[in-house]
Amino acid sequence: MVKSTYQPPPGALLPLSPGWTEHKAPTGHTYYYNAETKESTYQRPGPAPSPINPSMSSYLQHQTVPQVNLSDPAVANAFMAQYVQQQPHTHGQRGGFGPRGRGGFQPRPRPQPRDKPRTKVAIPGCDPWILVYTKYERRFAYNPDKKTSYWRIPEKLMPAILELDQARIRQKAEGKTGEASPEKETSATPAAAPQQPEPEAAQHDYDSSEYEEVEVTDDEDDVGGGLDQDGNPSKRQRTEDPANDGPAEFTEADIAAQLAAMGADYGDMEMGEGEGEGESWEEGDEGLPLSDEDARELFKDLLNDFNINPYSPWEKLVEEGKVFDDARYTVLHTTKARREVWEEWSRAKIQELKERRAKQEKKDPRIPYMALLQEKATPKLYWPEFRRKYKRDEPMKDPKLSDKDREKWYRDHINRLKLPQATLKADLKKLLESVPLSALNNQTVASHLPPQVAGDIRYISLDPKVRDPFIAAYVQGLGPQPEAGEVAEEDEAVKKAREERCKRERALQERERAVAEEKRRQEKKLQYERARLRDEERELERAMQVSKRGLHSQLVEGRAEPGS
Amino acid sequence: MPAIRPASKRKAPPDGFSDIEEDLLIFGNKMKDAQNTPTDNIPKHQAQWPIFQISHQRSRYVYELYYEKEAISRPLYEWLLKNGYADALLIAKWKKQGYEKLCCLRCIQTKETNFNSTCVCRVPRAQLKEDQDVQCVGCGCRGCASTD
Numbered sequence: 001m002v003k004s005t006y007q008p009p010p011g012a013l014l015p016l017s018p019g020w021t022e023h024k025a026p027t028g029h030t031y032y033y034n035a036e037t038k039e040s041t042y043q044r045p046g047p048a049p050s051p052i053n054p055s056m057s058s059y060l061q062h063q064t065v066p067q068v069n070l071s072d073p074a075v076a077n078a079f080m081a082q083y084v085q086q087q088p089h090t091h092g093q094r095g096g097f098g099p100r101g102r103g104g105f106q107p108r109p110r111p112q113p114r115d116k117p118r119t120k121v122a123i124p125g126c127d128p129w130i131l132v133y134t135k136y137e138r139r140f141a142y143n144p145d146k147k148t149s150y151w152r153i154p155e156k157l158m159p160a161i162l163e164l165d166q167a168r169i170r171q172k173a174e175g176k177t178g179e180a181s182p183e184k185e186t187s188a189t190p191a192a193a194p195q196q197p198e199p200e201a202a203q204h205d206y207d208s209s210e211y212e213e214v215e216v217t218d219d220e221d222d223v224g225g226g227l228d229q230d231g232n233p234s235k236r237q238r239t240e241d242p243a244n245d246g247p248a249e250f251t252e253a254d255i256a257a258q259l260a261a262m263g264a265d266y267g268d269m270e271m272g273e274g275e276g277e278g279e280s281w282e283e284g285d286e287g288l289p290l291s292d293e294d295a296r297e298l299f300k301d302l303l304n305d306f307n308i309n310p311y312s313p314w315e316k317l318v319e320e321g322k323v324f325d326d327a328r329y330t331v332l333h334t335t336k337a338r339r340e341v342w343e344e345w346s347r348a349k350i351q352e353l354k355e356r357r358a359k360q361e362k363k364d365p366r367i368p369y370m371a372l373l374q375e376k377a378t379p380k381l382y383w384p385e386f387r388r389k390y391k392r393d394e395p396m397k398d399p400k401l402s403d404k405d406r407e408k409w410y411r412d413h414i415n416r417l418k419l420p421q422a423t424l425k426a427d428l429k430k431l432l433e434s435v436p437l438s439a440l441n442n443q444t445v446a447s448h449l450p451p452q453v454a455g456d457i458r459y460i461s462l463d464p465k466v467r468d469p470f471i472a473a474y475v476q477g478l479g480p481q482p483e484a485g486e487v488a489e490e491d492e493a494v495k496k497a498r499e500e501r502c503k504r505e506r507a508l509q510e511r512e513r514a515v516a517e518e519k520r521r522q523e524k525k526l527q528y529e530r531a532r533l534r535d536e537e538r539e540l541e542r543a544m545q546v547s548k549r550g551l552h553s554q555l556v557e558g559r560a561e562p563g564s
Numbered sequence: 565m566p567a568i569r570p571a572s573k574r575k576a577p578p579d580g581f582s583d584i585e586e587d588l589l590i591f592g593n594k595m596k597d598a599q600n601t602p603t604d605n606i607p608k609h610q611a612q613w614p615i616f617q618i619s620h621q622r623s624r625y626v627y628e629l630y631y632e633k634e635a636i637s638r639p640l641y642e643w644l645l646k647n648g649y650a651d652a653l654l655i656a657k658w659k660k661q662g663y664e665k666l667c668c669l670r671c672i673q674t675k676e677t678n679f680n681s682t683c684v685c686r687v688p689r690a691q692l693k694e695d696q697d698v699q700c701v702g703c704g705c706r707g708c709a710s711t712d
Contacts, residue, residue: 309586309587310635311583311584311587311629311635312586312587313587313621313624313625313628315621316587316590343632343633346633346635347633347634347635350633350634350635353583399576399577399581399582400576402576
């Protein structure tokens with residue numbers, strides 16, 4: 001049946017906010033609908049300040065509580081005030097589990113870059129507080145006592161941090177490397193911290209967590225985009241690291257855990273998939289969603305990983321329900337969106353398959369059938385019997401061969417089995433001789449005979465034990481692959497292209513010749529015209545030469561000339 | 565819905581049939597199951613519903629493969645139609661505007677109804693009364709207007 005990734009936390013669920021109703025989607029997921037605002041969501045809408053999650057508190061039972069000197073009444077009060085609302089009966093337990101307590105919190109590789117704590121600086125004047133710088137130059141304030149951390153620096157610490165910054169800038173200006181701060185951070189283990197009665201700090205803690213809820217943007221984390229801490233106390237508690245050496249210990253792992261906890265709040269739904277914590281993570285707990293593109297790619301990866309047949313209908317995918325168990329299924333929030341992505345994916349996949357198939361060389365369907373005949377056919381079976389017996393075999397189902405052909409070849413083969421060996425050998429020799437040297441030559445491997453041979457009835461009628469040495473001997477005696485054969489085998493396209501080119505060149509030559517001819521003719525004409533012009537000029541000149549005898553002489557001359 | 569001829573009695577399918585053969589077989593098995601389910605304890609008008617639904621799904625499958633995903637060739641599509649894997653008349657309707665999601669041909673056959681109208685499943689959701697759940701008598705369709 002349809003399975004869901006949504007696992008309701010054991011025990012009582014949080015009560016739904018008024019106006020919300022619970023429904024089951026056709027895919028089996030539970031979703032919530034608000035009839036008034038017409039909103040629907042996968043995320044369980046709890047009442048605004050989230051109450052104690054029973055599964056959470058049970059998890060917290062296994063967590064160690066930081067060791068605090070409870071003998072001091074003020075500290076004890078502050079401590080109780082902090083813990084009593086989440087875990088009223090756990091502060092008696094201590095020690096025990098150590099780092100194993102957070103076993104379920106192995107984060108999977110995330111798409112976004114992972115931040116890491118780099119350095120830490122104790123904030124002077126506000127003793128338990130530590131300022132942690134991360135790999136990406138962000139920083140957050142951390143209180144190892146309360147195990148709380150804030151991207152947004154609490155106002156109480158502001159002046160101290162400002163001072164720190166100024167000191168650092170001054171240091172830089174003076175060219176000193178900041179050696180003082182690492183020293184400070186080692187000395188920043190505030191062993192005496194719990195002794196300080198700090199009702200103010202505790203008071204402030206609640207205030208800050210309150211305003212953390214309101215604050216969404218953060219002036220500090222410009223790198224992390226929309227990252228922010230949601231300040232949900234129960235969530236914060238859940239991701240706490242149990243301190244094994246008391247509250248004073250503030251290790252790198254500790255800070256890393258804090259960061260991871262913060263990271264879990266924004267947009268990384270895969271984080272909460274650990275075995276220990278699985279049930280306390282609700283679906284859609286990811287806060288900010290992944291970018292749309294990422295979500296689509298993730299969903300496509302899911303389809304690829306499950307080897308979904310791209311030709312199958314969507315309904316089959318839903319009915320099988322294999323993919324529901326994967327966290328990536330819920331990356332997209334609506335079934336409609338999923339279906340869209342699926343369609344896009346299947347279209348691309350089918351295209352890819354088509355292209356791959358086009359590249360593959362085609363095989364002669366006769367070859368496997370002939371191999372089957374060689375192996376299975378006996379004169380004891382009639383064709384219908386043979387067909388019935390081996391109808392499950394691949395070559396018998398091949399749609400490219402017709403049943404008629406199969407029958408004919410079977411009968412031929414059976415008849416030929418009765419012939420004497422010498423005839424069969426002679427036939428095979430004839431067959432081999434009929435194959436051109438380009439297909440069968442001394443480089444041919446016995447396992448890759450040309451299809452003209454391997455798909456022929458004469459090839460299989462001889463027993464392989466006799467046939468293979470015979471063919472090997474024949475192939476040995478053949479010459480090498482002829483050059484001409486290579487040319488003949490050249491790609492049709494290449495040949496065509498070459499022909500085209502030849503044709504073009506020939507046409508060009510033709511044209512050049514024609515042009516030259518034309519040019520010559522023009523030249524000739526020009527010269528002829530010039531000669532004529534000269535003649536006329538000469539005639540004109542002669543006409544202009546008028547002697548003393550006047551026009552008469554001209555006329556006489558003119559009369560005499562035609563005669564002469 | 566003509567019966568699908570057995571594999572031994574028909575012309576060999578064109579290339580690409582092996583890709584979709586498995587899914588078609590699933591549809592075929594579903595159809596056989598639906599046909600063999602006893603209909604003694606269900607209302608008479610509902611007896612045919614699963615048949616219509618499976619037939620619709622299968623036609624839709626072939627239609628999408630050919631027209632939307634372009635996954636199968638024209639000869640294969642025609643072969644599928646000829647061999648009864650899809651309802652050609654229904655697919656012809658899907659190509660028309662306003663009939664993109666039509667559930668079955670009977671639901672637009674106005675002459676078969678008392679008031680010469682189409683089936684209630686053809687009425688767009690927006691025009692129905694609030695929260696009115698319809699399921700048509702002919703094929704059990706819950707609404708197949710294009711705007712839904």
